[in-house]
Amino acid sequence: MGVTLKGYLRCADEAEAGRVRAALDEHIRLTRAEAGCVSFHVTATDDPLVWQVAEEFTTPVAFEAHQTRAAASDWARETRGIAREYEIKGMS
Structure with missing residues (x-):
């Protein structure tokens, strides 16, 4: 197993949830x-303000490259400030 990230993206309100929905597919x-x-995978839960997140990358280098790309993306700009609760395994 490589690097895994599991957890939740938690919006404070419908405005934040709308930003997630607008940017998520891309x-x-x-x-x-x-x-x-x-x-x-980023999947909606029964709570319309919460998404479950599950990621797996082959190596720490691949995961770090993803983090770097994502940090400079429209996704990062649109979802800045939205609460994330993640557990990351496999980085050491």
Whole structure:
């Protein structure tokens, strides 16, 4: 197993949730196309303000490359300030 990230994206209100919905499909498409991406899922939960996040990358280098790309993306700009609760394993 490589690097995994699991957890939740928690919006404070419908305005934040709308920003997530607007940017999510492109973020998923770009991430799944990255070298080293094994799987990437961001799925709605029963709570319309919460998404479950599950990612797997082959190596720490691939995961770090994803983080770097994502930090400079429209996704990062649109979702800045939205609460994230993640557990990351496999970085050491």
